[in-house]
Amino acid sequence: MTTTAEKVRELRDKTGAGVMDCKEALTASADDLEEAVAYLRKKGLASVAKRAHREARDGVVGSYVHPGAKLGVLVEVNCETDFVARTEQFQELVKSLALQAAGHHPPARYVAREDVPADVIEREKEIYRAQIAEKSADQKKPPAVIEKIIEGKLGKFYEEVCLLEQAYIRDATGQTRIRDLVAQASAQTGEKIAVRRFARFQVGE
Numbered sequence: 001m002t003t004t005a006e007k008v009r010e011l012r013d014k015t016g017a018g019v020m021d022c023k024e025a026l027t028a029s030a031d032d033l034e035e036a037v038a039y040l041r042k043k044g045l046a047s048v049a050k051r052a053h054r055e056a057r058d059g060v061v062g063s064y065v066h067p068g069a070k071l072g073v074l075v076e077v078n079c080e081t082d083f084v085a086r087t088e089q090f091q092e093l094v095k096s097l098a099l100q101a102a103g104h105h106p107p108a109r110y111v112a113r114e115d116v117p118a119d120v121i122e123r124e125k126e127i128y129r130a131q132i133a134e135k136s137a138d139q140k141k142p143p144a145v146i147e148k149i150i151e152g153k154l155g156k157f158y159e160e161v162c163l164l165e166q167a168y169i170r171d172a173t174g175q176t177r178i179r180d181l182v183a184q185a186s187a188q189t190g191e192k193i194a195v196r197r198f199a200r201f202q203v204g205e
Helices: 004-015 019-028 033-050 088-103 118-135 144-160 177-189
Strands: 058-065 071-079 194-202
Touching: 004 033, 019 033, 019 071, 033 177, 058 088, 071 088, 088 177, 088 194, 118 144
Parallel strands: none
Antiparallel strands: 058 071, 071 194
16 A cells, blocks of 8 residues: 555655645645646646746757657757756657657757738638638528537647647657646646747658
């Protein structure tokens, strides 16, 4: 039988949270480890929101080159101090981001949805409107319904082309988004972390 101390240690290893936070999370989740992780993640996301106004001017440029040297990625990830930039949590995040940018198909084209140009969004919306019109030619849908369908399709579009919106390729459940990894690392390090930019290179493209 797993003791409370062992669960606290395991939860700390998983999340990087402090001992008291881990005890609080386990108490709130009736000693369910996965629920405790979710509890801490929610707390971490709240902490990240408080740090949103701070500036992240330090950080590193990470890289990944696929075996065979036909595919490579550079990614710049920023934080507030050089101390955090050298931590294991931050370095692991940078590696994960570079691997994601290399391995996800279709590959990301932007960091966040805010980076998608307005003309690209409008072009996608026009395509969706044409698709809806073709499928429902004999049954006209109300404008509000059409806009709701378009927003849903646009959300799927962001999940494909925006790095932060993509599902993490190492999570088989598909529930973890890249933005969750960034928020978790920010909660663990106590600093604002931001993905600044990335570049993906593939031979022949």
